[in-house]
Amino acid sequence: MPLTRFSVSLDAGLVERFDREIRAQGCPTRSKAVGDLIRAGLVQAEWRRGDEVAGAVVMVYDHHKRDILRKLTQVQHDCHDAIISTQHIHLDHDNCLEIVAVRGKRARVENVVRRLKALKGLKHVSLAAGTTGRRLA
Template structure:
């Protein structure tokens, strides 16, 4: 679906415009418009997470695969929400550690509950949730 691009003008204090241009450069954007588009999308995603709409979360974690029972417990949590899990990736980082990503679609509460359960398991050394959504 083609989304027509519309131009509009914005009034800003000069000092704020200067900061906008600095951010545009710092973040490697080629134009102010690109930065503003991404910023608006971020706001919409944030709002979706706050308003209990359907969202997508990507959980990245590193865990000790020697920890007794950990893999089983993690799989148990995932199988209890099998319809919400879009995919998982497993990477063997070294002899002891595995990195896993789980892409979860659903309501924010459900995703956060799953992430809390998994992150709280003994042997999970790192767990971070990236919050996104269709915009």
């Protein structure tokens, strides 16, 4: 993709604060920081519109909890069309970290998250709402 230059007029204080923040984050250029913000906004728009999206559900649970493994497997089989991969990590003697990669229409992906969050016995469930990347440069 060719680069396009454009000028933007903003409040000086806002730009100063933005520059301080991106320096603190180690961002190399203002252009990269603005591009990252635009892409983040476009990803949010994909989710709002109900486009095809991709992401990861992160869960932590104690595998000793009654029936938890069977219930997790059941939900993942019920939602197999939206789940592309599952990774299970044994964190310690009791705790497991499970990462479920999801892809599909927003409604199907959110259904996976809703079903997982409804399970009793999970210590943590969160969604990293990503993108398929197809509509982003």
